[in-house]
Amino acid sequence: MAEIIPHWLSKQAFLAPNKPAIEQVDGTVITFLELKNRSQEFAQRLASYGIRKGSHVGILSNNNSSMIVAIHALSYLGAVAVLFNTRLTSDEINYQLHDAEVEVLITADDLLDSAKDLKVNIVKSFQEVEEESRQDIALLSEFDLDDPITIIYTSGTTGFPKGVIHTYGNHWWSAISSALNLGLSEKDKWLAVLPYFHVGGLSIFLKSVIYGMPVYIVEKFNEQVVLDAILNRGVTIASVVTVMMQRLINLLGENRFPGYFRCMLLGGGPAPKPLLEKANEKHIPVFQSYGMTETSSQIVTLSPSDALVKIGSAGKPLFPAQLRISGNVPNEIGEITVKGPMVTGGYYNNQKATKNAFKDGWLYTGDLGYVDEEGFLYVVDRRKDLIISGGENIYPSEIESVLSGFVGLQEVAVIGIEDKVWGQVPAAFVVVNEEAITKAAIIEYAKGKLAKYKLPKEIYFVSSLPRNASNKLVRSKLLDYIHR
């Protein structure tokens, strides 16, 4: 049965009108009632462009509160928000605009100029929308949880990106799953610094309206700003990726996180063990997690009680979710498959990709991992990142985890490079703090810790690693470093 619930922002504005929904670095606050009013007014202005129930409307914006207002506004119209990664090229955006059948594109004010030439009929900036007159139209007062609210493209391991459709229900179940895992406190305030056009960032704002919880907005990652928010602004939960946590810990020095800070939710791939140990030393409550666009943010999380005994694990599947490793043998690596009401029903306009990814209600993630005897998931690698060397499987993350323990080595990434003898051999790309570090020293350090065939055959010293808009490592770009 399709469940009907009241519009979540209207409902929260009714339950807690004066509670802060959004707090910004400059101290300004938007309450739930104000957020509702702004979103409803924005919806009435958006209606000027003929946007109605079922319309696909693109949003091209970096992190800011106007983007959140726009997403809620579209939900008042029953329209679907297609969120664009602002780092994409025009060609890439045009592909997605076409694929998602976007009718109108709304952009941040500073992105309007570059968006003018995109292949879409109507392009308007937030400011331009604000100048439209308000149409006298009916706004949605309730949702059918089976209706779509967002489409977000995944980078796609092969071929073209695919548009993941999220229903209201997918986001709802994701938020509830997280609450059942992390608990729910009146005092919570969640820091949002991950890109809001990715599901990890977006989901914070949907949790906010469902929980009645303030979000602390950080538009662009800066360790000073984030640390200040944690130390001085009452932030209790923050979603980050590994590199952010690394920088935060470096900046923290001998300082301590406040006692009320209860969760550093870590996504974006397996974290190196030495980093987790460092966080542990500093009493930072790190929750490793695993998820993807298709699962509407994390679907597996390491719970507080297990955080210290299962270091390196992504944890157990959230309450309403199920997890299976193809093969189904404890400790044996296979493809990670997941199932649950927060998992997308499929890709927009792409039956083939949907059919490939889903079997009997299970999503085949393309990621490799194993579960131990107690059911804890260890994500090993993206299947495509696997290095096969002389018939042996080598997981880049294992080598990265070891090398990152080397003092003075700031960041590291490992890929397979061609080798006439072995087919592939591992090569490491490292960013170092100290110039004196040598290849020999790093290899020597790794020797006792890694089997010989896992030792990097090459070590490239680079000034930074290629990362995407959500700060995730893009391994595929590392090869360019060698050949340029």
Add this chain to the structure above:
Amino acid sequence: MAEIIPHWLSKQAFLAPNKPAIEQVDGTVITFLELKNRSQEFAQRLASYGIRKGSHVGILSNNNSSMIVAIHALSYLGAVAVLFNTRLTSDEINYQLHDAEVEVLITADDLLDSAKDLKVNIVKSFQEVEEESRQDIALLSEFDLDDPITIIYTSGTTGFPKGVIHTYGNHWWSAISSALNLGLSEKDKWLAVLPYFHVGGLSIFLKSVIYGMPVYIVEKFNEQVVLDAILNRGVTIASVVTVMMQRLINLLGENRFPGYFRCMLLGGGPAPKPLLEKANEKHIPVFQSYGMTETSSQIVTLSPSDALVKIGSAGKPLFPAQLRISGNVPNEIGEITVKGPMVTGGYYNNQKATKNAFKDGWLYTGDLGYVDEEGFLYVVDRRKDLIISGGENIYPSEIESVLSGFVGLQEVAVIGIEDKVWGQVPAAFVVVNEEAITKAAIIEYAKGKLAKYKLPKEIYFVSSLPRNASNKLVRSKLLDYIHR
């Protein structure tokens, strides 16, 4: 789309195997893993009677842990548990057995003898089931949220009782709604003393497996035992009805509730204002609530931040729920209608009653109330309890609320009695602490507080008030007091 989730007890046993699921007055503890194992074994024994997916199985038991095991066991078989009120007569139970098409009746050991003559093919006690051999059958590992799990009969305002069907989804949404309202803490422990065959008691055990929260079982209400649990056993939340709270406060004397006790969830009809004020004086965090079997426990609750400013209100509808008063004018009394995924889809085998109660997805509760300008619900009365006197509507609860402020008056109930002049006039039934209290004194006290037509025309001094199995006042039985 029908959502699939893993079996909630199996899932919780996987997430938190060693956490207490049930704690008992004698100090014994059942962990989630033990509860799962016991329930699965019980299911395998129950299979001896041919119980399978879709079977209707009656449970006749007072509060105890075996009853909870039996309910979970039936869910492992996909069978539907029909819960019987143990205070019913044989005729009443036979009616429900027949109406619900019950195949097998499972009883508490001490109720087996009296159940032997009931009209059902198979009657077995918990003990007898335990002695069956375990069948080698497949147990459910997941639920379809649209599948039924329980049928509970409502006393029915007119005609025969009706069997309310609850799906897994109804109970799930009820639990989630409550968590969104009350928050969710690792430290929570919920006291269960309301009858488990009513939805208010049952729901605590389903919240338990969904939240991973211990339940403290009290088999029979006794203010000493309940107060001890709150003061010394780490109970943080308790579901009670008015009369229980009254007795607890009397016993409390000058003592204080511990700081960690965060919620006294008060159901079972409007509470008198003086009692709420007394609770407030003693810093007892009372959450007034409103709900019924059809809403799978409370659907409207007064949130902590509003508890003190809106005394006497039942609060606002829970997050996924909607509320409307027929007529839709603030402060004007009308029939309370509700909507939401925790609301039953209807009555078993009774299309007529279902059709009468539901219109366009809204449940017409038969209760009267109003909402103020801010949307807070005030439940006035059951429609059938309304007294119509000379064309004026008189709400018994209003008179009860006033009279209960009279010192020395312990309990009070008001009904309409026939009157040649006015059609009906109010009559009060009172239980007093002090023999010296007179009718004249009570009337005198009420005079300044109630309009003349609301003043009770008769006052009957009785030793106790008629209450049903969940300690709710049964106004219809008061007339018997006069005529006997």
